[in-house]
Amino acid sequence: MNVGIVGVSGAVGETLLALFERHEPETTRLQLFGSKRSAGRRVDYQGSGLQVQEFGVERVSDCEVLFLCVSGDFAKKYARELAKRSIVIDNSSALRYDEDVPLLVAPVNAAAYCGQRLLANANCSTAVALMALAPLEALAGIESVQLATYQAASGAGRPAMDELVEKTSGFMGYGVDDTSAHFRHNLAYNVIPQIDQFQENGYTKEEMKLVWELQKIMQRPDIKVSATCVRVPTLRSHAEAITVRLRRAVSLAEVREAWGHGLSRGPGQDAGSGGLRVVDEPGEYLYPMPLHSSGQYAVEVGRLRHNLVYGDSGLDFFVSGDQLLRGAALNAYEIYCLTQGRAFPSAV
Amino acid sequence: MNVGIVGVSGAVGETLLALFERHEPETTRLQLFGSKRSAGRRVDYQGSGLQVQEFGVERVSDCEVLFLCVSGDFAKKYARELAKRSIVIDNSSALRYDEDVPLLVAPVNAAAYCGQRLLANANCSTAVALMALAPLEALAGIESVQLATYQAASGAGRPAMDELVEKTSGFMGYGVDDTSAHFRHNLAYNVIPQIDQFQENGYTKEEMKLVWELQKIMQRPDIKVSATCVRVPTLRSHAEAITVRLRRAVSLAEVREAWGHGLSRGPGQDAGSGGLRVVDEPGEYLYPMPLHSSGQYAVEVGRLRHNLVYGDSGLDFFVSGDQLLRGAALNAYEIYCLTQGRAFPSAV
Numbered sequence: 174m175n176v177g178i179v180g181v182s183g184a185v186g187e188t189l190l191a192l193f194e195r196h197e198p199e200t201t202r203l204q205l206f207g208s209k210r211s212a213g214r215r216v217d218y219q220g221s222g223l224q225v226q227e228f229g230v231e232r233v234s235d236c237e238v239l240f241l242c243v244s245g246d247f248a249k250k251y252a253r254e255l256a257k258r259s260i261v262i263d264n265s266s267a268l269r270y271d272e273d274v275p276l277l278v279a280p281v282n283a284a285a286y287c288g289q290r291l292l293a294n295a296n297c298s299t300a301v302a303l304m305a306l307a308p309l310e311a312l313a314g315i316e317s318v319q320l321a322t323y324q325a326a327s328g329a330g331r332p333a334m335d336e337l338v339e340k341t342s343g344f345m346g347y348g349v350d351d352t353s354a355h356f357r358h359n360l361a362y363n364v365i366p367q368i369d370q371f372q373e374n375g376y377t378k379e380e381m382k383l384v385w386e387l388q389k390i391m392q393r394p395d396i397k398v399s400a401t402c403v404r405v406p407t408l409r410s411h412a413e414a415i416t417v418r419l420r421r422a423v424s425l426a427e428v429r430e431a432w433g434h435g436l437s438r439g440p441g442q443d444a445g446s447g448g449l450r451v452v453d454e455p456g457e458y459l460y461p462m463p464l465h466s467s468g469q470y471a472v473e474v475g476r477l478r479h480n481l482v483y484g485d486s487g488l489d490f491f492v493s494g495d496q497l498l499r500g501a502a503l504n505a506y507e508i509y510c511l512t513q514g515r516a517f518p519s520a521v
Numbered sequence: 522m523n524v525g526i527v528g529v530s531g532a533v534g535e536t537l538l539a540l541f542e543r544h545e546p547e548t549t550r551l552q553l554f555g556s557k558r559s560a561g562r563r564v565d566y567q568g569s570g571l572q573v574q575e576f577g578v579e580r581v582s583d584c585e586v587l588f589l590c591v592s593g594d595f596a597k598k599y600a601r602e603l604a605k606r607s608i609v610i611d612n613s614s615a616l617r618y619d620e621d622v623p624l625l626v627a628p629v630n631a632a633a634y635c636g637q638r639l640l641a642n643a644n645c646s647t648a649v650a651l652m653a654l655a656p657l658e659a660l661a662g663i664e665s666v667q668l669a670t671y672q673a674a675s676g677a678g679r680p681a682m683d684e685l686v687e688k689t690s691g692f693m694g695y696g697v698d699d700t701s702a703h704f705r706h707n708l709a710y711n712v713i714p715q716i717d718q719f720q721e722n723g724y725t726k727e728e729m730k731l732v733w734e735l736q737k738i739m740q741r742p743d744i745k746v747s748a749t750c751v752r753v754p755t756l757r758s759h760a761e762a763i764t765v766r767l768r769r770a771v772s773l774a775e776v777r778e779a780w781g782h783g784l785s786r787g788p789g790q791d792a793g794s795g796g797l798r799v800v801d802e803p804g805e806y807l808y809p810m811p812l813h814s815s816g817q818y819a820v821e822v823g824r825l826r827h828n829l830v831y832g833d834s835g836l837d838f839f840v841s842g843d844q845l846l847r848g849a850a851l852n853a854y855e856i857y858c859l860t861q862g863r864a865f866p867s868a869v
Binding site: 317318319347348351357362365366374376384398401403408414455458463464467475477480481482483487491 | 665666667669671686689690692695696699705706707710711712713714715719722723724732745746747749751753754755756760762764773803804806808809810811812813815816823824825826827828829830831835837839841
């Protein structure tokens with residue numbers, strides 16, 4: 174098996190490489206591609222190293238599977254051409270809303286994959302939310318979803334994470350330093366209610382991605398979704414406070430049951446918790462947090478209770494999932510597992 | 522005028538002292554009281570200093586107004602007795618739900634004060650939210666409120682703020698240090714979806730305070746309120762993502778108008794923006810943030826748009842307000858201004 178990763182120097186590419194190192198059979202031949210600038214760089218892999226090659230359409234033509242960990246512009250320019258010869262798994266948002274491109278969160282909608290060669294990875298906050306939402310849709314049908322997110326610096330890349338640590342260590346008080354090379358404002362000891370650009374309706378593109386992608390992946394264009402997306406000074410897990418209105422009243426026990434059995438563990442596997450872990454023991458002060466979910470394959474869900482506005486047909490809960498894993502690289506790797514008929518690592 | 526502050530060594534007491542230093546006529550005689558342990562300590566005030574005296578019911582008896590910046594247990598034990606001789610402004614939650622005690626956010630429900638001698642200051646996240654909610658209740662009537670909060674370390678006191686800075690500077694990665702003397706978990710680069718104790722219904726007491734206090738202050742026990750309260754690694758401003766369902770459709774222009782004119786600026790003053798500042802220029806990347814609201818009297822409100830679930834009768838917006846000022850000391854000081862028939866400093 175020949176596999177290529179285009180764009181390995183970013184945080185997502187690095188994390189994807191670590192997943193290959195941990196889970197991939199040794200017979201897989203992995204090739205790394207990058208810009209002219211990064212070509213020639215050696216990257217640690219399985220005790221030795223791999224050299225980054227300059228990307229070119231002909232140069233990647235022997236790859237049976239290609240991961241694109243690069244910009245949406247790159248994907249728009251090359252993805253369809255590359256998909257003529259390779260299975261292409263794109264991490265950008267460029268092709269997510271194209272009708273012929275399945276938008277996948279592997280444990281959630283594996284069934285949407287039926288041999289297509291161009292596959293899109295979902296937005297990070299969408300993927301984390303869906304791990305908890307999809308079993309509820311199956312359980313009782315969702316009327317509406319309201320989300321407020323607590324999104325980590327990693328969503329803006331490795332240099333953004335480094336900047337947050339640096340500016341936090343050197344923090345001199347509010348108002349002393351409002352600059353940032355990676356966010357709209359200094360994120361140190363701050364929260365920023367803007368991720369991606371503003372749209373005409375007053376929502377940011379990140380907020381609208383949640384709307385569009387939840388609707389597409391759940392195949393429910395009628396579901397009403399509203400979100401506020403906020404960058405917070407955490408490093409690599411996105412947390413989300415989620416309110417769901419269901420079509421019928423449910424008990425909390427039913428919900429926990431659905432979360433335990435409502436996700437795919439891979440092609441040919443029994444359904445199971447598929448990368449979702451219920452962490453909900455208030456008495457022990459255990460609930461989802463970036464502190465615990467960072468570096469973990471599983472998305473944590475907890476703080477489950479009936480919503481006080483909607484009553485027994487409404488639920489409130491809190492999720493936290495690693496942005497680089499479920500929100501990006503792990504999801505990409507599991508889409509690849511899906512194309513190869515292999516079980517998902519998050520379900521192990 | 523003789524004024525006493527009981528409990529001046531905490532972050533709220535310190536901030537209250539700074540407000541007195543800035544706004545109070547020199548003729549006011551300020552006395553500070555504390556525990557036996559802090560008695561004798563000198564505190565900077567107006568270029569010279571004030572000595573903390575040991576608290577005793579007799580010792581405070583010449584104070585016409587007394588601020589209690591101490592625990593709920595202290596308030597339960599002493600507040601009603603002290604109110605026989607002094608006007609008592611209590612910052613704890615102990616008496617907030619007693620029927621004969623007005624629960625006040627000065628610019629919001631000044632009218633609830635009619636000469637009572639025992640007055641309760643609202644919870645910090647309630648006070649910040651109400652500055653934006655009260656004008657909407659007057660505009661169109663509120664059906665329901667959903668809130669997700671981004672609450673700062675200051676809510677747990679000065680030592681908690683110091684711990685956050687220390688643990689963040691020394692952060693070695695997730696999972697290395699899960700300890701905290703002030704929060705349930707290490708808050709560095711983390712968010713914690715628990716503030717105060719869990720109640721039987723799965724909500725925390727902080728979340729239920731929002732329910733109880735919004736209902737009491739708006740005199741609308743029928744308003745449905747549901748909240749998720751989350752501690753985030755910021756220092757002294759609480760931010761909140763708020764969704765409101767109104768009784769009728771409103772335009773965003775109507776809402777901005779209501780925010781500009783819907784709050785009290787003090788007894789005998791015209792109504793105005795009373796400590797609420799609309800910061801809502803997405804094109805300029807301006808919206809409410811702890812970075813800008815910390816240290817400011819005004820609560821910032823922005824990110825206004827119609828909610829995508831509720832349509833034109835639903836609103837989403839984001840607020841950020843200094844927890845030590847509007848959420849505590851400034852509100853206490855303005856309750857005092859109310860008793861003295863003076864304009865509120867936040868409205869100047």
